[in-house]
Amino acid sequence: MENYPAPARRLVEQMAEAAIADPARAVAFQGAPGANSHIAVEQAFADALPLPCFSFEDAIDAVKEGRADRAMIPIENSLHGRVADIHFLLPESGLVIVGEHFLPIHYSLMALGPIEGIREATSHPQALGQCRKWLRARGITSVGYADTAGAAALVAELGDPKVAAIAPPRAAALYGLQTLSEGLADSDDNTTRFVVLAREGVVPEPNGPVMTTFIFEVKNVPAALYKAMGGFATNGVNMTKLESYQRGASFAATEFYADIEGGPGDAAIDRALEELRFHTKWMRLLGTYRQAQPRTIA
Numbered sequence: 001m002e003n004y005p006a007p008a009r010r011l012v013e014q015m016a017e018a019a020i021a022d023p024a025r026a027v028a029f030q031g032a033p034g035a036n037s038h039i040a041v042e043q044a045f046a047d048a049l050p051l052p053c054f055s056f057e058d059a060i061d062a063v064k065e066g067r068a069d070r071a072m073i074p075i076e077n078s079l080h081g082r083v084a085d086i087h088f089l090l091p092e093s094g095l096v097i098v099g100e101h102f103l104p105i106h107y108s109l110m111a112l113g114p115i116e117g118i119r120e121a122t123s124h125p126q127a128l129g130q131c132r133k134w135l136r137a138r139g140i141t142s143v144g145y146a147d148t149a150g151a152a153a154l155v156a157e158l159g160d161p162k163v164a165a166i167a168p169p170r171a172a173a174l175y176g177l178q179t180l181s182e183g184l185a186d187s188d189d190n191t192t193r194f195v196v197l198a199r200e201g202v203v204p205e206p207n208g209p210v211m212t213t214f215i216f217e218v219k220n221v222p223a224a225l226y227k228a229m230g231g232f233a234t235n236g237v238n239m240t241k242l243e244s245y246q247r248g249a250s251f252a253a254t255e256f257y258a259d260i261e262g263g264p265g266d267a268a269i270d271r272a273l274e275e276l277r278f279h280t281k282w283m284r285l286l287g288t289y290r291q292a293q294p295r296t297i298a
Contacts, residue, residue, distance in 0.1 A: 003054040003146075007175045008032040008153035012052045019051035019068065026051045026068035027196075028059040031124075031147030034171035036105060038149065040194045041072045044101040054146060056085065060093045063197060071197040072101065078191045080129040087215075087245050087257050090197075090286060097213050097287030099196035107131055107184040108169045110152055110177035113161025118180070122151040123166035126192075131166055131184040140164075152177055201287055209291045210263045211240075216276060216283040217255045224279065225256075231275030232260065235268040240295045261295055263288035 004012055011033040019026035027048040029037035041050045051068050053059035062068040073090075076082045090097075107127060111118055121128070121135055122143040128135070135142055143163075145151040152171035155163055164180065165171070172179045195213075204210045218224035232239050241259040262269045264285070277283050 004032055004052075005150060005153035005157040007156045008052075008150060011174065015050055015052055019049040022049055023067055024069050025049045026062070026070075028053050028062040028068040028071040030054070030056045030059045030073065032150035032153050032171075034149035034152065034168060034174045035147050036103060036168055036192060037072055037074060037147075037194070039168060039170075040074075040101050040103045040192075043103065044072065044099070044194075044196070045070075054150075056089055060089060060095060060197065063095055063199060064093065066199075069198065070098070071095070072194050073197060074126075074192050075195050076193050077105070077126055077130060078189065079185065079187055080126050082243060083126060087243070087255075088247070090195075091215055091284065093197065095197040095199060096201040097195045097289055098198045098202045099289050100211065100292045101194045101196065102293055103192050103194060105130065105185060105190040105192050106169060106182070107148075107166050108172060108179050109164050109166055109181040109184060110172040110175075110179050111155060111161065111164035112159060112177060115164075115180040117162055118164045119162045121164045121166050122154060124148050124151070127166050130186060130190055133186045134184045149174070195287075196289075202289070204263065204288060204290045209261060209294065210288055211259055211261060211291050211295075212263045212269070212288045213257070213259050213286040214273075214283060215255060215257050215286060217281045219279065219281055225254075228276050228279040230279075231272040235272045237262060237268055237272045238295070261291075 027041045028051040031037050059071045063071045074083045120141045122145045124147050125144045127148050128142040148167040149171040152165040152167040152175045155165040156175040238261040243257045
């Protein structure tokens with residue numbers, strides 16, 4: 001709680017009290033009230049009690065410890081790629097992906113003073129990256145902060161008219177700031193994908209397409225990834241995402257994060273995953289869940 005800027009603490013306390021009283025309805029998110037993750041929770045779960053958490057680790061811990069039933073975590077953005085550290089936090093959390101949500105992202109510049117005097121803009125690094133062309137064109141210096149709405153609360157706390165925040169439009173009203181400009185993102189279709197985490201997996205409804213997410217480490221041999229991926233091609237499984245990342249400093253063992261359409265129990269999926277296991281050091285399923293939007297383009 002002490003990590004939030006003062007203007008956000010009262011709101012955080014109120015929301016936390018409501019969530020603690022009914023943890024079965026609580027959905028943890030990273031950020032201050034008014035953040036994109038807060039908006040995503042409200043859109044995805046009409047009856048939810050959003051639980052603000054200062055960090056991704058705090059949001060995950062809230063679910064692990066039973067203070068929240070689920071967590072809503074951003075995993076990737078259409079403009080700025082994957083969210084830092086998520087690929088490490090998800091496997092280590094022990095939680096399961098049980099859903100996803102896509103949120104169109106809209107940013108406003110907000111401050112206490114006029115736009116002509118703004119010299120710095122603070123926000124989450126993802127937001128700053130999504131608005132980098134707008135900021136560069138105006139000579140405004142980017143300053144990273146833990147989350148977007150928290151940055152708006154920080155600007156209100158600082159009281160410096162030269163410092164602005166980049167945050168969702170509703171944050172201006174929450175923290176008493178003026179909206180100086182809207183539509184800052186470098187593309188009109190700026191979208192963030194969120195995943196929903198829970199302590200236990202769920203069986204997706206039988207009707208409708210599903211996704212499966214998993215991670216694996218290839219063997220350190222020539223053509224390791226080519227061999228590992230062969231089963232998906234021969235069995236006609238559509239892989240919608242494949243990202244590599246390094247763990248540790250050896251640069252000798254590459255781990256991969258992947259999304260595929262379909263789930264275990266389907267014969268083609270089962271054959272592809274079995275072949276993947278044969279060609280990798282290890283493989284771990286992170287969850288099978290209903291698609292929030294179709295991946296296959298007709």
